[in-house]
Amino acid sequence: xxxxxxxxxxxxxxxxxxxxxxxxxxxxxxxxxxxxxxxxxxxxxxxxxxxxxxxxxxxxxxxxxxxxxxxxxxxxxxxxxxxxxxxxxxxxxxxxxxxxxxxxxxxxxxxxxxxxxxxxxxxxxxxxxxxxxxxxxxxxxxxxxxxxxxxxxxxxxxxxxxxxxxxxxxxxxxxxxxxxxxxxxxxxxxxxxxxxxxxxxxxxxxxxxxxxxxxxxxxxxxxxxxxxxxxxxxxxxxxxxxxxxxxxxxxxxxxxxxxxxxxxxxxxxxxxxxxxx
DNA sequence: CCGACGTCCTGCTAGC
DNA sequence: TGCTAGCAGGACGTCG
Numbered sequence: 389x390x391x392x393x394x395x396x397x398x399x400x401x402x403x404x405x406x407x408x409x410x411x412x413x414x415x416x417x418x419x420x421x422x423x424x425x426x427x428x429x430x431x432x433x434x435x436x437x438x439x440x441x442x443x444x445x446x447x448x449x450x451x452x453x454x455x456x457x458x459x460x461x462x463x464x465x466x467x468x469x470x471x472x473x474x475x476x477x478x479x480x481x482x483x484x485x486x487x488x489x490x491x492x493x494x495x496x497x498x499x500x501x502x503x504x505x506x507x508x509x510x511x512x513x514x515x516x517x518x519x520x521x522x523x524x525x526x527x528x529x530x531x532x533x534x535x536x537x538x539x540x541x542x543x544x545x546x547x548x549x550x551x552x553x554x555x556x557x558x559x560x561x562x563x564x565x566x567x568x569x570x571x572x573x574x575x576x577x578x579x580x581x582x583x584x585x586x587x588x589x590x591x592x593x594x595x596x597x598x599x600x601x602x603x604x605x606x607x608x609x610x611x612x613x614x615x616x617x618x619x620x621x622x623x624x625x626x627x628x629x630x631x632x633x634x635x636x637x638x639x640x641x642x643x644x645x646x647x648x649x650x651x652x653x654x655x656x657x658x659x660x661x662x663x664x665x
Numbered sequence: 666c667c668g669a670c671g672t673c674c675t676g677c678t679a680g681c
Numbered sequence: 682t683g684c685t686a687g688c689a690g691g692a693c694g695t696c697g
Contacts, residue, residue: 391690422673422692446691464691465675480675499674501691520692542668551692558690607690608677627690648670650688 390462392446392525392556393599394610394618398468399443401613402493405470406438406450410488417482421495422463423503425483432456432506433485445521445555449513456506457513463501465609469494498609521555525592528554534585537577544580544588545573546647557592560605560627563652565592567626572658573644573651581661598623626652 390398414433416425436452443449448468450458460468473492477484483495483504495504507513523529536553537544547553548562557565566573569591571584580588604610604618607628611617621628625635630643630652639656 394690419674461691463674464689497674498676499689499691501674503692540667546668549691560690605690610690647668649691 390446390466390604390610391558391561392443393561393596393602393620394604394612395443395446395448395462395556396600397603397618398462398613399441399448401616402468402470403441405491405613406441406487406493408438409491410435410437411452412486412488414486415484419482419500421482421497421500421503422461423505425504426506429506432508433458444517444524445551446558447517447521455509457510458504459507459513459516460495460504461502463497463499463503465498466502467496467609467611469496469611469613469615520551522550522552523554525554525556525589525596528589528592530586530589533589534580534582537580537585537588540577542577543574543646544571544577545649545651547577548592549647549649554592556596559649559651560607560624561592561595561599563627564599564624565595567652567654567658568595570657570659572660573646573653575660584661626654628652 411433414430436454436456438450439453440451446461448460470491470493473486473490477494478496480498481494481496485493487493537547540547544566545562548557569588571588599620602618602620602623603612605620606617607621626641629641632641634641634654634656637656639654641652641654643650643652
């Protein structure tokens with residue numbers, strides 16, 4: 389479910405409820421997440437003060453006093469919320485962290501593609517993130533971004549989904565960004581011009597900024613850290629609009645399978661630029 | 666080495 | 682109305 393704007397919304401929602409709180413205890417349900425929660429982590433987390441909560445790509449980092457950290461990923465259906473400890477846990481709640489103010493941080497995940505793990509040192513965190521994630525979209529350097537696109541034969545859609553190329557873009561925002569940049573999802577990275585690369589970079593930033601302002605997109609399960617649904621699904625211009633008229637040119641939005649994901653685009657607006665010999 | 670594809674899991678719904 | 686195949690905001694391992 390959650391891409392960068394949704395994760396950013398969760399983190400912003402949770403920050404005031406978490407920073408400064410002390411974790412009293414941690415408890416896991418019987419079903420394993422993608423990374424199984426280890427029993428010994430509970431003792432390492434208990435008693436620690438939460439000093440920060442931040443986002444990197446689609447990952448959530450909760451820093452603990454003493455250098456440890458919790459590292460979470462929402463997968464497709466993950467929800468991370470702070471609720472009163474006396475509220476009954478919803479179905480599919482797999483992890484609960486009791487806080488010192490009568491609340492609990494709860495991780496709920498229907499499909500269990502998400503994960504939550506404890507890392508003992510900041511260097512572990514840096515290594516974990518470093519070997520998976522490229523730059524945040526706002527940190528992309530035009531020159532290296534252009535070089536990365538040019539050096540690959542993969543379709544632009546596949547490059548946008550690759551977290552090592554740019555961190556945080558997922559299926560919705562890849563399609564919306566390519567539409568905003570007027571580039572066809574199937575275009576090979578190697579055929580991208582400097583002008584197109586810059587158009588795409590700026591389209592990603594604009595799309596993500598708008599989505600964050602709308603608190604992300606709720607298609608099925610997503611809610612923010614306060615339990616609120618997102619609003620950006622009402623502003624999608626191609627995603628889940630197959631068969632409907634393009635809001636810019638009126639042609640029908642198409643859907644195809646690309647890089648293993650459903651891909652939505654407008655054949656009128658996103659034409660391949662002819663390479664002339 | 667790179668890129669395409671299958672797999673993990675549950676729930677909802679489009680289409681028969 | 683009732684059933685079921687197929688699909689869903691992701692990441693990663695494997696295969697060619």
